Amino acid sequence: MEAALNKPPLLTGQYAFFFDFDGTLVKLKPHPSQVTLPDNVQHHLRKLADLSQGALALISGRSINELDKFTQPEHYPVAGVHGAERRDINGQQFILSLPTNQMNAIRQQLQSWLADIDGVQIEEKPMAFALHYRHAPDRESWVHDCAEAIVAQYADLTLQQGKCVVEIKPGGVNKGEAVHQFMAEPPFSGRIPVFLGDDLTDEAGFDAVNQYHGVSIKVGQEATCARWRLEDVPAVWAWLSGQVAYFEQQRAITSRRADYESFSRSL
Template sequence: MQRACPPPSCPSTLDPPAPLALDAHTALFLDFDGTLADLAERPDEVLVAPELIATLRSLQQSLQGALAIVSGRPMAQLDALLDPLRLPLAGVHGAERRCADGSVQRVNPPPLDPVQARAEALAREIPGLIVERKPAAVALHYRQAPQAAARCVEVMEGAVRASAGLALLHGKMVLEAKPEGATKGHAIEAFLREPPFLGRRAVFAGDDVTDEAGFVAVHAAGGHTIKVGDGETAARHRMATPAALRAWLADAARALASTGAAPAVASTDP
């Protein structure tokens, strides 16, 4: 069974590398929940400010389309949250992906009904648990029942062990059964082989252990990574909160739109 976790050698604090700035040759990849948007008690309670939509639209234009959202959410949810933007997307941790040309690629997942049935049985037993069925995954959210974390892990690990071809992701108060080969790292690698991302320097920002595969892939491509929040990570830059990342992106969007250059951010621990 595959788990998403940071490499054991990664430090909990980061040594400051050279400051990082976006420029016209950047390929920008952004996680959504906990990175662009603040986390909420329930996935359907997340709010997106109009200012963020304006920032992403400006960045998309300045980067000539080389901006993609790489998220655990399904693409349909991302489109609804970011409406009227229609960006390249990787949803469900890369199990579905919309390229810049509008074509869509999807992983055919193993059967998910047995995992969903066990998660729903546990949710009937423990108030506050939320089972979310996605196009190629099943997520069990326990943010409203943190005391049940160990029981949730036990049940979901058992369900995934009994289902060939699935892996279990351990995220922030969520456990997610998804296809083994679907990772954010693979999704970013695929984008980087295609226009308009091809030949650009990748920058990826994420907040969770589910983003670590993306950080590793971006480093292998010679790019830069930003961890939002605390915790051990392979990322080489850090921002304290989604609000700090949004402010930096807004500054970068304004600078790129006016001069073609953007302000740098150094790595500082929250």
């Protein structure tokens, strides 16, 4: 049975916005490099960041470098590789790394097990490996077995399941931790967090936001701990546009009121 579509309310306070990227702000494509962020969505993101004093961050499984390419010329605060790398509002970066010999050993093992399997792609990130099997769904259990065999060898690694992808990444790294880190510093601190995401990796982000009594929004129909839902990526775009319009209207009213009060005092 499909879960009820519990649309988020109009947000009328001081919020900090966190967005997953793939499947949330951009539609999923057969290959991750094929996605595009439409100009009007980019425009609304920029406006929302401006209206929120910069309290808007992307939290994604992609690397920061990749995300910057999609949003250029904007460089938003961002957590990449599920939070293993993070850049704050001032541009300062915090990057977790794995020892080179460990990365080399894992790469070698994965290549010997998976390189010859059609449709399976090994994506190497600065401190993680993503094993994609969108084009070889019948190999799902073999890919999982390989990932589990790697993680069993290293106490500091863990698995992250996504849509047709399993990732090997450092333990203690997740989108919830990234939310907590942003919420501990300006301009996010003191605001109510809002998190939108579509995948299993986003559940930790929803859980963190729920702890702040914030607004957790699942994109799609799968089971979730998020409190609200939007149907799909176009519904996210419409929500984003509606929020920007509301905040702009509020800013215009506040500004007119300030002008009027200043005019009254001068009489």
